[in-house]
Amino acid sequence: MNNMATELIKTQGVSSTLKRRNTAQRYLDHKYFFIMLSPVLLYYIIFHYAPIYGVIIAFKDYKIMKGISGSPWVGLDNFKELFTGLYFIPVLKNTLIVNFYKLLFGFPAPIILALMINEVRKPLFKKTVQTITYLPYFLSWIVLSGIITEFLSPSRGPVNIILTMLEFKPIFFMASVDWFRTILVSTEIWKTVGFSAIIYLAAIAGINPEMYDAADVDGISRLKKIWYITLPSITPVIVILLILTSGQIINDDFDQIYNMLNAKVMSVGDVIGTYTYTEGIQKMNYSYAAAVGLFKNVIALIVVLTANFIAKRFSDETIF
Amino acid sequence: MIAKKKLSDQIFIGFVYVILSLLSICTLLPFLQVVTLSMSPIEVVNSYGFHFFPTSFDFAGYKQVFHNELIWISYKNTIVRTVLAIILTVTLTFLGAYPLSKKTLPHRTFWTGFIVLTMFFSGGMIPLYMLVKGLGLMNSIWSLLLPGAVSTFLLLIVRNFVHEIPEALEESAKMDGANDIYILRKIILPLSMPVLATVALYTGVYHWNAWFDSMLYIQSEHKQVLQLILRKIVLDGDVSAAGTETGIANVNTQSMKLATLVVSILPILCVYPFLQKYFVKGTLIGSIKG
Numbered sequence: 001m002n003n004m005a006t007e008l009i010k011t012q013g014v015s016s017t018l019k020r021r022n023t024a025q026r027y028l029d030h031k032y033f034f035i036m037l038s039p040v041l042l043y044y045i046i047f048h049y050a051p052i053y054g055v056i057i058a059f060k061d062y063k064i065m066k067g068i069s070g071s072p073w074v075g076l077d078n079f080k081e082l083f084t085g086l087y088f089i090p091v092l093k094n095t096l097i098v099n100f101y102k103l104l105f106g107f108p109a110p111i112i113l114a115l116m117i118n119e120v121r122k123p124l125f126k127k128t129v130q131t132i133t134y135l136p137y138f139l140s141w142i143v144l145s146g147i148i149t150e151f152l153s154p155s156r157g158p159v160n161i162i163l164t165m166l167e168f169k170p171i172f173f174m175a176s177v178d179w180f181r182t183i184l185v186s187t188e189i190w191k192t193v194g195f196s197a198i199i200y201l202a203a204i205a206g207i208n209p210e211m212y213d214a215a216d217v218d219g220i221s222r223l224k225k226i227w228y229i230t231l232p233s234i235t236p237v238i239v240i241l242l243i244l245t246s247g248q249i250i251n252d253d254f255d256q257i258y259n260m261l262n263a264k265v266m267s268v269g270d271v272i273g274t275y276t277y278t279e280g281i282q283k284m285n286y287s288y289a290a291a292v293g294l295f296k297n298v299i300a301l302i303v304v305l306t307a308n309f310i311a312k313r314f315s316d317e318t319i320f
Numbered sequence: 321m322i323a324k325k326k327l328s329d330q331i332f333i334g335f336v337y338v339i340l341s342l343l344s345i346c347t348l349l350p351f352l353q354v355v356t357l358s359m360s361p362i363e364v365v366n367s368y369g370f371h372f373f374p375t376s377f378d379f380a381g382y383k384q385v386f387h388n389e390l391i392w393i394s395y396k397n398t399i400v401r402t403v404l405a406i407i408l409t410v411t412l413t414f415l416g417a418y419p420l421s422k423k424t425l426p427h428r429t430f431w432t433g434f435i436v437l438t439m440f441f442s443g444g445m446i447p448l449y450m451l452v453k454g455l456g457l458m459n460s461i462w463s464l465l466l467p468g469a470v471s472t473f474l475l476l477i478v479r480n481f482v483h484e485i486p487e488a489l490e491e492s493a494k495m496d497g498a499n500d501i502y503i504l505r506k507i508i509l510p511l512s513m514p515v516l517a518t519v520a521l522y523t524g525v526y527h528w529n530a531w532f533d534s535m536l537y538i539q540s541e542h543k544q545v546l547q548l549i550l551r552k553i554v555l556d557g558d559v560s561a562a563g564t565e566t567g568i569a570n571v572n573t574q575s576m577k578l579a580t581l582v583v584s585i586l587p588i589l590c591v592y593p594f595l596q597k598y599f600v601k602g603t604l605i606g607s608i609k610g
Contacts, residue, residue, distance in 0.1 A: 051443025
């Protein structure tokens, strides 16, 4: 019995060294590939994995002089402060509301645009529409905020001129608590809708034209063709993009909001991103802000995994 | 019956044309308004009304911009940054994508996973800020180039693209006596050009518009990027901070703001037709093969 056991261990040992030598040999055979890969791996270790280590300051009382490892542990104190503090809950609420509306209106918008562009048979018109709607995507939110502020200006902006012509009072949109979220959502759509439509247009282009020919024989209307052929055919793409976008429910668009935010709309516009920046970088509350960031990342991860899980249950489309 | 159906189709298509036209006009109008106002005299700028097409001209705003040293310095900084970033990112992305596209690479799934994992979890703003500070990159252009040097998403697109190149091509080259480096340079690289051009475009547009990292990491005014100076002038209305050395009397903030906006948009508008065409192509490469 004992003998057999040692025998077994021996053979296992032999096979594992063999395997090891084999692996080493395989790595040696591919050494040039790993030399190529090494700067990239180094980049990921330094700029992606090292900051994950830095996350532990969320559980510490970080002191600049003591460094990450030298600062004292405080357990969940930063998180307690987060959930009991006066400011975080409204900020979280703002983030979720803005992103919920962005998802609700922003997600279908490029699909609808792609479906409409696809119906256009005149190439020149099609090209013009596409060229124009792509344009804002290439400009920064700083430029766009400047342009939008001008356009919505209460004293000069065309929008308010139309409002006054219709006998409404001019509205200072950028500083209005009632309008700020609407502005965020609509300008986001304005910036991205054309460009996001490309992927759906590509999916539509891949649909087998015979299906439309068959539908033509049956004399089906264009609207019904969209509903019964085009939409079902691009559902896989829609599902994948929905999963990818779902994580955005808590990842606010910092670029956009930070450039549009002002003191008057803080109560509806301060979101996790802007809050982390003010608390962390400006007030140097590193630990507290890191806790905010960690909370956000964990939620985003859970949302994406859940969306992926649900997608797996109801269809074959998943991202992993 | 058939005629009726055709009528409903016609109404539908008419509706589509109207909506798309309206959408295009709505997208364009804000730009027209700004461009027109930027070259209008101050009375027009401050007057009430639609200004989609210029009626009279005054380039005072542009004169101020041209005299503003800081705008040109930051312009140069942005160009330098964008060019360096494109070189760095394209090189690194290819270096990473090519080995990972090889089926024979040992533990290929593990190494891919090692990279993909970072798409789902990150340290966040504060740990990254501390890292950049800790590495001593503050106030140097490296703080703008290194932290985002590789985009996982683009890396995967390039990997999938290279993976689609038929292996037979390499094998036959090998039979003809070509070594790995020769194959890489003469076969893989030329064939990967379309996807690498896509990476270059995405990187270029990203870095041209980036400002937040410059705000975080760059302290000295003369190293800042155009977008940040733009932010100061346009959003904070801080014309003096932009260092108008000539000290023009009654600086017309409004005209200068608008002119700065236009000056910063201009380069993008010039390359835009080119950008658009290749962006669409690139996005398709990514979506079909990804």
